[in-house]
Amino acid sequence: MGNHVHVRLHQGLSVSEEGELVEHYRCRCGATWTKVYQADGTDPESPA
């Protein structure tokens, strides 16, 4: 179980108090990530 490539499984979305969109990811090993999209930012890859 030494070398392990994390697999970021999408766990859902939430919205922070500032109105930022927060994406949650989790690997099967227990590692977690969050990705925050700034509310006033412009992400060209955003589906919405």
Ligand SMILES: [Zn+2]
């Ligand atoms: Zn992992």
